[in-house]
Amino acid sequence: MRQLGPLRFEHDPESSLTRTMFVSALAIAAAFLVAGLIFWAYGVDPLRAYRVILVDTLADPRALPEIFVPAIPLLLAGIGLLLAFRAQFYNIGAEGQLLAGTIAATWIAVFTSTPGPLMLPMMFITGFLAGALWGLLPSLLKLRLNVNEVITTLMMNYIALYAVSWLVTGPWKGPSVRGFAYTDTFPDSAWLPYLPGTRIHWPTLLLGIALAILVAFLLNRTRFGFEIRVQGHSPEAARYAGINPLRTTLLVMLISGGFAGLAGVGEVAGIHHKLLDPSQVSLGYGYVAIIAAWLARGNPLAVIVTAVFFGLIYSSGDVMQVSLQMPARVTDVFNGLILFFLIGSERLLHYRVRWMPAATNQTVPATLPEEQAASGRERWKS
């Protein structure tokens, strides 16, 4: 318990849904406020900038669907990350797992003669496997040699990034692209369909929503989900309960990496239709998905909302570039601020803030626990 001016902070480990939403909204508001300072330093009226971000992006019928373009990979990668975080495995490698997925999908699309109807399914399957494989190595290192997964997953990102660079400038450089660093364009059968008039590749979007529901079900209703939750909350208790941490962590990482791989497939089959420079394939989706997963506070269904929110931030970057002549990179600053305040506000989740001016020493009688204890004793049978 702490008194800060008229506010009193009381410790309360149970964080209710409303408090979680309130604290998260507060963090986002704080990020907007600080971003306003940056706009102002840039010579842009912060209020106008906010209006551009929120109103112009949301109201423009052409800009609105663009929100979903980044939201799709964020959703897929975000659900996977959330699952890993629930098992206390800090996977920072979604970016690399996503790129691994793009490599596998490109290989299927460009270098195999997979028959038309099987093309997209095969791309998704191999993309999943490639992402899973990319997540496998760090988890093995963690389980066998206790190497910190934050470092290894992060390093694996660079391996994937340079692998893509090397492929598109070297062996996979397309004969038909006149010296550009891409592969050849995918055959038609490897193109995902769009919702008419937009760039929303809806099969991937549906897949993302379905997987969010599936993960929610997995966590709450299945034995495996029970194991993940026990392991994530208390590795000690998991050992005591006879849960095999090797199996749980490996499976979680396969799923987590695999989902990021699916996001990569969506990007090449839905947006680019070829493999190109890694910085163009993924606009840092694997990293921003970490923030989206964190903002969802452990709830897989909430990732659907947070992914769309970060999609909005992404597309507002484009709008700001056009109407405010600000560099699009300002969205990175924005994302960084949001993550900063989200993590900073984490502790507030466990406090109840009360308005208590003149801190009179009110005494709260402890009758309830006593009554419960008494009734418990009455029911006691030895």
Added chain:
Amino acid sequence: MGEPPDMPAGQPPIVPSGAGEMARVPRLSVRNVTKTFPGVIANADVSLAIHGGEVHALLGENGAGKTTLMNILYGIYQPDAGEIFIDGRRVDIRSPRDAIAHGLGMVPQHFLLVRRHTVAENVALGLRETGFLFPARRVEEQIREAGERYGLAVDPHAHVWQLSISEQQRVEILKALLRGAEILVLDEPTSVLTPQEAAQLFTVLKRMKAEGHAVIFITHKLDEVMEAADRVTVLRKGKVIGTEPITAVDKRTLARMMVGRDVEFQLPGRLDTEGDRAALTVEDLWVRDDRDLPAVRGVSFAVRQGEILGVAGVAGNGQRELIEALTGLRPAEKGRVIVPAREVTNRSARELYEVGVAHIPEERMRTGIVPQMTVAENLVLKRFRYPPFSRGPLVDLRAVGGFAIQMIAEYGIATPGPRTPARSLSGGNIQKLILARELSAQPGLIVAAHPTYGLDVSATEQIHRLLLHRRNEGAGIVLVSEDLEEILALSDRIAVLFRGEVMGIVAASAVERETLGLMMAGQRS
């Protein structure tokens, strides 16, 4: 539960009514101190007076407010209301530094010593008059002198990590005395000592008393109060129930004051169900600790069905490693562990659970439950993968919920409901939850580590009854505890561990506490 009618209710007199003490100003007096935390009154209008030359026991169950009161005296908390007087002068204690300046010294339950430094260096650390260079040198003489005066012999040059627990405690006491403590507070000082070491400590307290020091001795053990104290103040739920000279009370009265009702010291007797079959056989077991040093060294014993084998010993003599090896949480280096008809050496925790080994772990909150998960989920922490709680890959939530309601009723777990997070339960109810889970699986062998540590009297009594009940139903129980009273009260036979070896196995009915104490100190029986 009402107040027993014969108890002095309300405030005790600030000056005790004992003859001859009437006129003296108490060395320390606490008047009407109240301290609340959100939802809890830790101290309600607490008043007590402690005189020089007396050992004053502060008796109460866990959560009665003893530690809060001491933290107020030591300046860690500020009281919401009330006053503190030292030698009749009102004082304001805002920090431990103030407390020391007023001559108040604290010997904490968990020692605060720099393990890599010597005794002299540790003592010098808190002293003001030590020189800038070689600060430890000046205190060496003082340590020797005080050591002789109070019977606290300890080598000033020894490093703390080389000392036994009781020697470390002496260093803490010396630290407080050399800082000029006239009033010494000892928080649960005997919890880490053998009976002999405890007796030595009480001798030290007597000498300090003779030198005119006031000693406050916090405990929840009735025997110690009767043995060491001159007067006793009993706290219950933050209130002073009474202050009495020790000559005016007996154990039963104190227990009633502490708990608020009559306490049954009589536990259910043993039935003659002891079978010939062993519930557990351990042969020449060797286990290494976390530092890869041998912690259990060639231990052999057997537990029959319907028998409780108590494992006594001072903490850190291989108990933890033994338990973990028996429950599949730590590999055994050598030796065999056999439960009826099956060798289970180095099997996983899951396989051991499946052959009927229950484990009541030492660390309730860290190991025994998942605090964030619900009571219902914690009740099936080990059973969720077996029917009826699982259907294929799914968990049957209805079966889990139904089981929880049944267990909550059967074991009297006080919880708002099965969906409450387990962490919001009290310690006693968490332990009941763990017992409900472990015992409901009808285990043939129960490995119980410190099952009542930190629990209040009534929860302790309930846990004891549950264990005895399972024993009478034919289970074999390995009971590891640092509480010798508990071992003596429950066990059929007692094995004493010292430095990872069994010093002997004796029948509980025939053994003297002193014998056990000697065995705990390394003497073979």
